[in-house]
Amino acid sequence: MQESRIQMTAGKILSPLKGELLRGSREVSFSGISTDSRTVQKGQLFIALKGETFDGHDFVKEAIRKGAVAAVVNKDWIVDLPPYSRASIIRVSDTLKALGDLARRWRRRFDARVIAITGSGGKTTTKEMTHAILSLEGPTLKNEGNFNNLIGLPLSLFLLEKSHLYAVLEMGMNRPGEIGRLTEISDPDIGVITNVGRAHLEGVGSIEGVAKAKVELLDKMAPRAEAILNGDDRILMQAAAAFRKKPVTFGQGLENTVRGEKIRNLGRDGFSFDIHHQGKVFSVRLRVPGFHNVYNALAAAAIALSLDLDKDQIQEGLSRFEGIQGRFKVIPLPDGSLLIDDTYNSNPSSLRLALKSIKSVAGRDRKVIVGLGEMLELGEETEASHVEAGAMVADMGADWLVVLGEHARDVIRGAVDKGFPRRKAIRVKDYKGMGSKILEIMKPGDLVFLKASRRMGLERVAERLKKNGRREGKP
Numbered sequence: 001m002q003e004s005r006i007q008m009t010a011g012k013i014l015s016p017l018k019g020e021l022l023r024g025s026r027e028v029s030f031s032g033i034s035t036d037s038r039t040v041q042k043g044q045l046f047i048a049l050k051g052e053t054f055d056g057h058d059f060v061k062e063a064i065r066k067g068a069v070a071a072v073v074n075k076d077w078i079v080d081l082p083p084y085s086r087a088s089i090i091r092v093s094d095t096l097k098a099l100g101d102l103a104r105r106w107r108r109r110f111d112a113r114v115i116a117i118t119g120s121g122g123k124t125t126t127k128e129m130t131h132a133i134l135s136l137e138g139p140t141l142k143n144e145g146n147f148n149n150l151i152g153l154p155l156s157l158f159l160l161e162k163s164h165l166y167a168v169l170e171m172g173m174n175r176p177g178e179i180g181r182l183t184e185i186s187d188p189d190i191g192v193i194t195n196v197g198r199a200h201l202e203g204v205g206s207i208e209g210v211a212k213a214k215v216e217l218l219d220k221m222a223p224r225a226e227a228i229l230n231g232d233d234r235i236l237m238q239a240a241a242a243f244r245k246k247p248v249t250f251g252q253g254l255e256n257t258v259r260g261e262k263i264r265n266l267g268r269d270g271f272s273f274d275i276h277h278q279g280k281v282f283s284v285r286l287r288v289p290g291f292h293n294v295y296n297a298l299a300a301a302a303i304a305l306s307l308d309l310d311k312d313q314i315q316e317g318l319s320r321f322e323g324i325q326g327r328f329k330v331i332p333l334p335d336g337s338l339l340i341d342d343t344y345n346s347n348p349s350s351l352r353l354a355l356k357s358i359k360s361v362a363g364r365d366r367k368v369i370v371g372l373g374e375m376l377e378l379g380e381e382t383e384a385s386h387v388e389a390g391a392m393v394a395d396m397g398a399d400w401l402v403v404l405g406e407h408a409r410d411v412i413r414g415a416v417d418k419g420f421p422r423r424k425a426i427r428v429k430d431y432k433g434m435g436s437k438i439l440e441i442m443k444p445g446d447l448v449f450l451k452a453s454r455r456m457g458l459e460r461v462a463e464r465l466k467k468n469g470r471r472e473g474k475p
Contacts, residue, residue, distance in 0.1 A: 024088025119194025197349025373452025390414025
């Protein structure tokens with residue numbers, strides 16, 4: 001990640017953080033924020049965060065030894081620094097809250113229009129599509145990788161500077177209250193919810209709980225802010241109805257503010273479709289497959305239109321978008337096979353959407369090998385969701401199914417109950433076994449689809465398949 005731009009003095013942050021200066025000078029000036037003692041730089045402010053498996057307070061001395069000029073600590077931390085240390089120590093009630101409060105203060109220094117995007121699926125792709133469009137207008141900040149939580153989003157905001165016209169921020173969650181807090185921190189001018197699906201059920205209980213957590217965005221946005229919602233998502237729109245503010249909507253339904261029509265599926269080459277908005281129509285060429293990406297593109301177009309960008313920028317930005325590694329990324333292999341790398345994450349809703357798109361990419365002649373790993377954080381719905389996953393694979397007409405994880409047997413049971421051949425449903429021990437089994441059964445011209453929750457490591461299977469193809473050098 002880039003180095004944060006923030007520059008302040010210890011004295012300037014005492015009031016917004018409701019902090020107490022335990023030692024050192026109010027006049028100490030810091031440049032940049034760090035929450036990681038391993039990467040802290042000279043002259044930075046170190047904020048000691050406490051998590052389930054770590055405690056930054058154990059590394060305050062190390063951070064100062066490496067050059068941090070000040071540190072923010074929790075109220076119960078006992079100062080244990082050598083008397084000659086000049087580092088300023090600020091005590092607060094909650095260092096995680098302090099990090100967010102400081103990021104919010106920094107965000108308000110700038111005129112950049114901030115767009116916050118959340119949803120059960122598609123938020124990263126929508127963010128990247130939006131960034132591709134807005135960057136044509138001028139400098140646009142975005143949060144990188146998985147910097148979308150209560151630590152990563154504030155650290156991303158510290159990268160804001162005067163030159164930025166826009167900031168596009170993805171917001172993730174796995175329990176109630178997180179989207180609300182991220183909204184308070186980012187103070188968005190536009191808030192977007194891409195959809196509501198069966199993800200993070202362990203933390204919120206049900207899909208209705210997911211919807212309630214997502215619309216915290218609407219609850220915490222400022223009155224000036226504009227809401228953009230997937231108008232075709234019934235559960236989302238029902239949850240949003242509790243808020244009086246009328247949203248901009250996107251989707252295929254006739255009632256949507258931004259509507260997609262005449263959608264033409266071009267297989268692995270993507271889609272072409274028309275966008276209708278306020279009586280005007282323009283065509284779009286999207287160069288990534290997967291029908292779910294049409295909705296992501298409509299969301300990005302709705303953002304751009306709400307910012308009064310013209311259709312030419314939307315058309316060019318979406319045309320330039322080439323997809324994201326690990327998110328339904330189609331990769332040709334040297335022997336004529338195709339790999340669809342969708343290994344970044346998985347839940348029942350995103351899996352259903354992905355499987356619906358595979359056949360259009362495969363065409364009539366390719367055999368389809370599906371490699372699935374565990375879907376995590378599904379709570380009481382875990383077993384039933386994995387049985388359903390197997391049924392979905394059988395319904396889409398896959399030729400082979402290779403599964404790993406604690407609930408692999410449930411996936412296979414779901415597939416076999418739907419008529420999938422038992423001998424072609426294979427359980428493997430780990431990602432190494434999955435790679436070996438797929439290489440054993442795949443033939444030139446086949447299509448391999450990989451999807452699992454991130455912690456299952458299926459991206460290593462994708463890397464092995466790509467390396468094997470390069471090594472063999474098949475024509």
